[in-house]
Amino acid sequence: xxxxxxxxxxxxxxxxxxxxxxxxxxxxxxxxxxxxxxxxxxxxxxxxxxxxxxxxxxxxxxxxxxxxxxxxxxxxxxxxxxxxxxxxxxxxxxxxxxxxxxxxxxxxxxxxxxxxxxxxxxxxxxxxxxxxxxxxxxxxxxxxxxxxxxxxxxxxxxxxxxxxxxxxxxxxxxxxxxxxxxxxxxxxxxxxxxxxxxxxxxxx
Amino acid sequence: xxxxxxxxxxxxxxxxxxxxxxxxxxxxxxxxxxxxxxxxxxxxxxxxxxxxxxxxxxxxxxxxxxxxxxxxxxxxxxxxxxxxxxxxxxxxxxxxxxxxxxxxxxxxxxxxxxxxxxxxxxxxxxxxxxxxxxxxxxxxxxxxxxxxxxxxxxxxxxxxxxxxxxxxxxxxxxxxxxxxxxxxxxxxxxxxxxxxxxxxxxxx
Numbered sequence: 001x002x003x004x005x006x007x008x009x010x011x012x013x014x015x016x017x018x019x020x021x022x023x024x025x026x027x028x029x030x031x032x033x034x035x036x037x038x039x040x041x042x043x044x045x046x047x048x049x050x051x052x053x054x055x056x057x058x059x060x061x062x063x064x065x066x067x068x069x070x071x072x073x074x075x076x077x078x079x080x081x082x083x084x085x086x087x088x089x090x091x092x093x094x095x096x097x098x099x100x101x102x103x104x105x106x107x108x109x110x111x112x113x114x115x116x117x118x119x120x121x122x123x124x125x126x127x128x129x130x131x132x133x134x135x136x137x138x139x140x141x142x143x144x145x146x147x148x149x150x151x152x153x154x155x156x157x158x159x160x161x162x163x164x165x166x167x168x169x170x171x172x173x174x175x176x177x178x179x180x181x182x183x184x185x186x187x188x189x190x191x192x193x194x195x196x197x198x199x200x201x202x203x204x
Numbered sequence: 205x206x207x208x209x210x211x212x213x214x215x216x217x218x219x220x221x222x223x224x225x226x227x228x229x230x231x232x233x234x235x236x237x238x239x240x241x242x243x244x245x246x247x248x249x250x251x252x253x254x255x256x257x258x259x260x261x262x263x264x265x266x267x268x269x270x271x272x273x274x275x276x277x278x279x280x281x282x283x284x285x286x287x288x289x290x291x292x293x294x295x296x297x298x299x300x301x302x303x304x305x306x307x308x309x310x311x312x313x314x315x316x317x318x319x320x321x322x323x324x325x326x327x328x329x330x331x332x333x334x335x336x337x338x339x340x341x342x343x344x345x346x347x348x349x350x351x352x353x354x355x356x357x358x359x360x361x362x363x364x365x366x367x368x369x370x371x372x373x374x375x376x377x378x379x380x381x382x383x384x385x386x387x388x389x390x391x392x393x394x395x396x397x398x399x400x401x402x403x404x405x406x407x408x
Contacts, residue, residue, distance in 0.1 A: 023352065023367045135388060144402040148227065163227045165380055166387035166401055175379035176369055183370035184339060197370055198348040 003199040004119070009062035009076040014159070015180040022176075022183055023201045031061035031076065047080045047087035048127045051114030054078035056125055059116040063123075070120040073190065073200065077116075079180050081156025083109040091157045097146045100157045106136040111156060111178045117189040124192045128182040130173030134158075137167055155180075207403040208323070212385075213266035213280040218363070219384040226380075226387055227405045235265035235280065251284045251291035252331040255318030258282035260329055263320040267327075274324040277394065277404065281320075281385050285360025287313040294357050301355045302346060305362070310340040315360060315382045321393040328396045332386040334377030338362075341371055359384075 008015060008026035019026050035054055042053055059076030066072040081088045083104060091097040109132055116125035137145075145164060151157040158164040160171070160178045176183045187197045212219060212230035223230050239258055246257055263280030270276045285292045287308060295301040313336055320329035341349075349368060355361035362368040364375070364382045380387045391401045 018369070021365050022369045135391070138400065140400055140402055144405070148405075160379060161225050163405070165222070165226045166391035168378070169388050170377050171379060172376050173374050174372070175364060175375060184373050187339070187370035196342065196344055198344055201348070201352075201367070 002202045004071055004073050004195055005202075006200055007062060007066060007072055007074045009058040009074060010180075012077075012180050014154075014161075015077060018176050018179050018181050018183065023203050025202045026075075029062050029065065031058040033057045033061050035078075047082040047085070047110075048112040048114070048129060050087060051078045051080045051112045052116070052125055052127045053114070055114035055127075056116040059118050059123075059125075063118040068120055072119065073193065073195065074118045075115065075181070075186065075189075077113055077181050079111060079113045079155040081109055081111050083107065083156075088156050090153050090155060092152055094146050094152070097151045097157045098142060101137065101142050101146065101151065104134045104156075104158070105142070106134060108133045109156070113177045113180060113182055113185075115182065115185050115189060117186070117193060119193040119195070122193050124189050126185060126189070128174060128177045128185045130171055130175070130177045130182075132171050132178065133169045135167050135169045141167065206406045208275055208277050208399055209406075210404055211266060211270060211276055211278045213262040213278060214384075216281075216384050218358075218365075219281060222380050222383050222385050222387065227407050229406045230279075233266050233269065235262040237261045237265050239282075251286040251289070251314075252316040252318070252333060254291060255282045255284045255316045256320070256329055256331045257318070259318035259331075260320040263322050263327075263329075267322040272324055276323065277397065277399065278322040279319065279385070279390065279393075281317055283315060283317045283359040283384050285313060285315050285362075287311065287360075292360050294359060295361045296356055298350050298356070301350045301361045304360075305341065305346050305350065305355065308338045308360075308362070309346070310338060312337045313360070317381045317384060317386055317389075319386065319389050319393060321390070321397060323397040323399070326397050328393050330389060330393070332378060332381045332389045334375055334379070334381045334386075336375050336382065337373045339371050339373045345371065 055076040063074040267278040
């Protein structure tokens with residue numbers, strides 16, 4: 001049994017799945033943060049700093065419901081894909097996804113995930129960065145991939161654990177960070193807040 | 205609809221899951237190769253060469269059932285974890301797993317997966333290597349992790365997508381290779397055998 005329950009301040013099914021596979025069934029409580037408004041307010045800001053600021057805002061919003069509780073770890077995350085210093089979020093439409101994937105073909109970018117963790121009255125956070133090198137893609141692959149619908153709602157128009165897995169030639173860093181929540185980073189933050197990692201396991 | 209069906213010559217649920225997540229539902233047909241006997245016969249041999257030889261033997265055994273068929277891609281894989289040039293397979297017992305994980309703590313090793321692909325009368329293969337750096341682990345983490353049972357039946361006594369995800373600080377290379385079948389490598393091999401990657405998608 002876990003000593004501490006993890007509350008995930010994110011609606012992302014990918015983040016929930018990474019945690020569940022790692023033996024932690026989170027309580028999901030989505031924040032009411034207006035990400036677009038906050039992003040506009042914070043400009044100018046770099047991609048890594050933006051991800052951290054959004055993660056912090058989400059965690060703080062949800063933590064208000066668990067004020068001062070030591071048996072709860074509230075976690076906010078935000079992921080941004082960075083190609084040549086420009087931050088890319090979700091493409092949302094097929095045309096944008098096709099353009100973006102064409103521009104990534106054969107190149108290296110960085111996925112930043114901001115993490116913010118709150119336990120009781122203590123709070124800590126960091127942005128973790130993973131480098132990704134894309135294969136040279138054919139038009140058939142790009143059009144076929146976008147037709148799956150998968151890239152439309154993910155930061156940077158690709159995922160590491162879906163149809164685009166074969167298109168990512170190599171990464172440098174932590175793979176769970178690319179999916180949206182870095183497990184080694186979470187372990188570091190939990191330790192900063194006085195927890196041993198097995199305290200968080202809900203299933204063994 | 206796929207043009208070519210992928211036949212996976214492996215019983216590994218992790219390999220099947222990687223393929224399925226990438227949109228390819230494989231036909232699973234386990235080979236009759238005696239891996240221990242073949243490993244003994246091939247000695248002395250390095251970890252990367254061993255993985256390729258075992259992958260090739262499994263693929264050839266299963267491909268005999270699909271002789272000359274261009275609409276079938278038979279794939280064999282074998283994974284070996286390499287720490288200081290010594291190959292480690294599945295630990296099988298808790299005591300072996302605990303010793304092994306203690307020895308990996310804070311260090312860097314390499315996961316080699318041999319891949320062999322056969323289509324019609326053509327055949328090709330390669331070993332792909334991913335570097336992994338482990339976090340410094342506490343005894344509580346090591347004992348607790350082994351108690352989950354997860355490391356006992358996986359090459360090297362860890363997985364990238366399970367309870368041990370937080371213990372792997374970074375990787376250099378392809379993450380699906382660590383799980384047991386490298387998707388970018390499979391794309392390269394499929395191309396060598398005259399296939400475009402979308403030809404293999406069974407779901408989009």
